[in-house]
Amino acid sequence: MPDSPPRPAARSTRPLDRVGQVFAGHPLRIALALFVLALVVLVLLWDWNWFKRPVERMVEARTGRSLIIGGDLDVDLGRVTTIRADTLRFANASWADEPVMAAADRLELQIELLPLIFRRHVRLPEIRLTRPVFLLETNPDGSAGNWALDLADGGGEPAQIRRLWVDDGRMRYLDTPGDTMIDVRVASRESRREDAAPPIMVEGGGRWTGNRFTLEGVAESPLELQDSEKPYRLDLRARAGATRAHVRGSLVAPLQLRDFDLQFALSGRNLEDLYPLVGVALPDTPPYALDGRLTRDGQTWHYDAFTGKVGQSDLSGSAAVTVGGQRPRFEADLVSKRLDFDDLAGFIGGTPDADGDELDPELVARERALAAKGRIIPDTPYELDKLRAMDADVRLRAQRINAPKLPIDDMDAHLVLDDGVLRLDPLNFGVAGGDIRSTIRMDAREATIRTQLQAQVRRVDLGGLFPDSTLASQAVGKIGGDFKLAATGNSVAAMLGGADGEVAVGMGAGRVSNLLVEVAGLDIYEALKYLIGKDQQIPIRCAFAEFEVENGEMTSRAMALDTTDTIIIGEGTISLADERLDLRLRPRPKDRSFLALRTPLTIGGTFASPSFRPDMARLGLRGAVALALGSIAPPAALLATLELGGGEDSDCGGQYAK
Numbered sequence: 275m276p277d278s279p280p281r282p283a284a285r286s287t288r289p290l291d292r293v294g295q296v297f298a299g300h301p302l303r304i305a306l307a308l309f310v311l312a313l314v315v316l317v318l319l320w321d322w323n324w325f326k327r328p329v330e331r332m333v334e335a336r337t338g339r340s341l342i343i344g345g346d347l348d349v350d351l352g353r354v355t356t357i358r359a360d361t362l363r364f365a366n367a368s369w370a371d372e373p374v375m376a377a378a379d380r381l382e383l384q385i386e387l388l389p390l391i392f393r394r395h396v397r398l399p400e401i402r403l404t405r406p407v408f409l410l411e412t413n414p415d416g417s418a419g420n421w422a423l424d425l426a427d428g429g430g431e432p433a434q435i436r437r438l439w440v441d442d443g444r445m446r447y448l449d450t451p452g453d454t455m456i457d458v459r460v461a462s463r464e465s466r467r468e469d470a471a472p473p474i475m476v477e478g479g480g481r482w483t484g485n486r487f488t489l490e491g492v493a494e495s496p497l498e499l500q501d502s503e504k505p506y507r508l509d510l511r512a513r514a515g516a517t518r519a520h521v522r523g524s525l526v527a528p529l530q531l532r533d534f535d536l537q538f539a540l541s542g543r544n545l546e547d548l549y550p551l552v553g554v555a556l557p558d559t560p561p562y563a564l565d566g567r568l569t570r571d572g573q574t575w576h577y578d579a580f581t582g583k584v585g586q587s588d589l590s591g592s593a594a595v596t597v598g599g600q601r602p603r604f605e606a607d608l609v610s611k612r613l614d615f616d617d618l619a620g621f622i623g624g625t626p627d628a629d630g631d632e633l634d635p636e637l638v639a640r641e642r643a644l645a646a647k648g649r650i651i652p653d654t655p656y657e658l659d660k661l662r663a664m665d666a667d668v669r670l671r672a673q674r675i676n677a678p679k680l681p682i683d684d685m686d687a688h689l690v691l692d693d694g695v696l697r698l699d700p701l702n703f704g705v706a707g708g709d710i711r712s713t714i715r716m717d718a719r720e721a722t723i724r725t726q727l728q729a730q731v732r733r734v735d736l737g738g739l740f741p742d743s744t745l746a747s748q749a750v751g752k753i754g755g756d757f758k759l760a761a762t763g764n765s766v767a768a769m770l771g772g773a774d775g776e777v778a779v780g781m782g783a784g785r786v787s788n789l790l791v792e793v794a795g796l797d798i799y800e801a802l803k804y805l806i807g808k809d810q811q812i813p814i815r816c817a818f819a820e821f822e823v824e825n826g827e828m829t830s831r832a833m834a835l836d837t838t839d840t841i842i843i844g845e846g847t848i849s850l851a852d853e854r855l856d857l858r859l860r861p862r863p864k865d866r867s868f869l870a871l872r873t874p875l876t877i878g879g880t881f882a883s884p885s886f887r888p889d890m891a892r893l894g895l896r897g898a899v900a901l902a903l904g905s906i907a908p909p910a911a912l913l914a915t916l917e918l919g920g921g922e923d924s925d926c927g928g929q930y931a932k
Contacts, residue, residue, distance in 0.1 A: 322347045337423050339365040339375070354399060358382045367420040369413050375420055380404040396433040404441045411448035437471055438462070438497050447480075456480040458489055471495035476510065485550050487514035491521075514551060516634075517542035521568070538568035538577065544634040545584070546620070554595055554604050555660035558620030560585030561632045566592075573598040585626055586614035586676070601693075604666040613685065615677035622766045623654035649853055650882050653767035658694075661718040666691040681706040681738045694719040705731075706738025708752065722762050725769050731755040736784055751784020751814055759823060771826040771851035781817040786837065812839050819844070826851035839863065846877075853881040 326343045333341040345360025359381045366375040382402040389395040412419050439462045447456040458478030465472050472495055479488035491510030498506050509522040523536035541563040542548075545556040566580025574596040581590045593606035616627030625641035626633070640654060672685040683704035690697045698714040712729035736751035759775035762768075815836040821828040826849065833844030846857035857877040879885035 322349050333364075339367075339423075341365070345380075353387060354384050355387055356382065356384050366409065367413070370409075370411060370420055372409060374407075374409070376406065376408050378403050378406040398433055398435045400437040400439065401435055402439045402441070403443060406440060406443040408443070408445045409448070410446065412451065414450060416449065416451040435497050438495050439472055440474065453484040454480070454482050456482075456489070462495070463492075471497045482514060483550055483553075485514050487512055515542075515547065516544070517547050517551065523568075536568040537565070539563075539565040543632065544637070547634075549660065552595065553597075553602050553664065555657075555664055558623075558626060558634070558637055560617055560626040562589075564589070585617035587617045587672075588612055601662075602664045604664055604668070606666075606668045606670075608668065608670045610670070610672045611674060613672035613675050615675050615680060615682060619652070623652035623656065624766075625652075645882075648880055648882050649767070651767045651770060651850075651853060653765050655764040655768075656716075656718070656723060658718050658721075658723075658764070661691065661696060661716075662694040664691065665693065675703075683707075706735040708732050708734035708754075710734075712757075723764050723769070725759075725761045725763070727757060727759040727761075727775075729757040731757075731779065736781065736786070751781050751786070751817075753779065753781045753817075755779035773823055773826055773850060775823045776821065777823060777828065778820040779818070781814065783816070784814040786812065786814050812837050821848070823850075830857070833857075833859075855879055855881070855884055 323346060326347045329347070330341045330343060333339075342363040343359050343361070344363065346358070347360075348358045350356040350358075360379065362376075362378045362381055363374050364376040366373055380403070382400075382404075384399040384401075386397040386399065389397050410419060410421055440460055441462070443460040445456075445458055445460055447454070449455075456478070457480045458476050461475050462472040463475055474493050474495060475491075476493060477490045479486070481487070489510060489512045491508065493508035493510065494506055507524050510520075512519045512521075518539075518541050520539040521536050523538075525536065541561075543561050545559040545562055549555050562582065562584040564580050564582035564584075566582075567576075567578045569576045569578070574594050576592070576594045578592045579590075580592070581588075583589065587610050589608060589610050591606060591608040593604070593608075596603040596605075614627070619626045620637075625637045625644075644650070644653065666689060668689045670685070670687045670689075675682045675684060683706075685704070686700060686702045688699060688701075690699070694717070696714075696716040696718065698712070701712045701714060703710045708731070710729060710731050712727065715726045717724040732754050734753040736753055739753070756778050757775070759770075759773045759777075761770065761773035763770075763772055815838070817835045819833045820831040822831055823829075828848040828850065830845050830847070835842040835844075841862045842859050843862065844857055844859045846855075848855055848857070855877050859875040859877065861875070876887050877884060878887070
């Protein structure tokens with residue numbers, strides 16, 4: 275039989291045999307299969323944590339500080355790739371006490387791959403931070419902050435971040451030289467506009483120049499600072515004790531506090547409380563509330579176009595504080611349309627007027643202590659460190675003054691403080707149609723303040739000095755005077771208590787109520803005559819009082835009030851140290867009068883409680899004579915009260931009326 279053709283080999287039915295048959299004799303297929311297999315194995319076994327150390331080394335190379343990724347590192351690849359890193363720690367500056375500057379439980383950021391690959395543009399649609407903690411602090415001498423990083427040049431454009439979300443964050447700011455610590459909680463909230471970055475809620479407090487305060491409010495996302503053409507908006511409220519501040523507006527570079535335009539409302543119980551907060555020494559005041567525009571130009575902070583109230587006084591104007599020099603310099607131009615005179619008491623160490631619950635309790639206690647001593651001249655010492663701590667140039671003009679007990683119309687004051695020397699030049703008051711022009715110089719460069727006062731009183735209406743008195747308001751005349759005092763002491767009471775100099779006051783021709791003069795002289799008949807009938811006015815020839823002041827004791831050189839009816843001669847002392855009066859007025863009539871009980875009138879007591887009493891010894895002697903004569907013949911008693919006149923005219927003080 276012929277040989278049969280050979281049969282084809284039987285095909286294997288096992289899978290591995292089939293694979294081997296497919297790749298048999300095809301090395302390229304084998305390589306491709308191995309690559310795919312390796313890729314599958316790599317994807318299944320891939321761990322992004324392998325890149326933690328390279329990332330940490332790259333950040334340290336760029337910033338000079340270490341970064342530690344203590345948790346997992348994960349990446350979701352895509353056109354917009356998401357990178358997540360847990361338990362992050364970024365090192366602080368080498369000079370800082372605390373080792374960590376920034377930390378977060380989780381950082382999640384999105385990055386667009388195509389711009390990064392083809393154009394090297396870093397675009398981050400969103401960054402999310404979970405429980406981040408940031409510590410910002412200045413170095414020990416205050417010249418730099420730990421946020422200043424010496425970044426190595428990486429080339430390309432800076433990263434563009436579109437959205438930042440902070441969940442339960444915390445930020446601390448430390449300024450050791452300035453004794454300042456701010457510790458606030460921060461958290462993002464949804465923006466009202468879809469195209470805007472989420473704003474940041476702020477709440478916390480801390481210590482500002484050693485004073486405790488609280489802070490709350492809202493600020494736009496820090497990402498808004500990327501656009502230099504767009505203002506960064508904020509609305510924050512702070513409170514330190516009784517002092518409150520409300521800041522709203524815009525600024526650039528918050529850490530440098532420059533290029534901003536803010537509306538700044540400030541209120542509190544006492545402007546003096548601002549000294550430890552801002553370093554500007556201001557006098558004690560009643561409660562205040564001001565609102566104005568706050569800007570900064572280099573080293574000068576401006577508070578412009580502010581309006582408000584201090585106590586019962588309205589106040590407006592502009593102020594500026596310049597820092598960076600040997601001492602801060604405070605400048606202000608202030609105007610009050612209606613100034614309550616009691617609100618100025620703090621300038622001389624007194625207590626301003628205010629409702630009890632509103633006034634600073636320390637001022638209330640000070641006033642009560644002064645009243646308990648029976649004194650009215652403020653004895654609160656000036657604080658020398660404040661007078662030396664700053665320079666100042668302040669102008670205050672009051673268009674109208676409310677002073678029910680004083681006939682003051684207006685005021686113009688210019689205060690200059692330079693290296694511990696304070697000058698009030700001028701310090702002018704409009705008084706009863708005239709004016710008081712004065713200059714004061716206080717040298718606080720030594721342990722005890724040396725003060726010089728010069729004042730001139732010109733053309734003050736006699737009647738205007740007593741607006742609430744019907745009799746006195748009918749008086750007519752112009753009063754003038756000169757005051758020259760030199761003193762040492764650290765309070766107004768101490769200055770006046772040791773003052774040296776001279777005081778002179780005079781009046782020229784005028785008119786005064788005859789009833790007022792007769793009552794002053796205890797001329798019963800004449801007083802009854804004018805009380806029963808119509809009061810008349812009699813001419814005043816002149817009036818004059820001149821005192822020598824030595825060590826706080828005012829001793830009269832000459833005192834006289836000369837009318838066509840009576841001349842009153844005075845003498846005595848006034849103690850500025852003890853606040854006591856010891857003056858005697860002796861009336862000498864120029865006409866005859868029955869029922870006259872004219873005796874010397876003694877003015878005594880204290881400034882707080884003066885007393886006016888006749889010379890009881892002489893008055894008693896006249897009464898005894900009248901009784902004796904009356905026992906003989908009743909009409910004869912009138913002989914003891916008969917005044918035969920004899921007073922002479924006196925020339926005095928007319929030059930002061932000019």
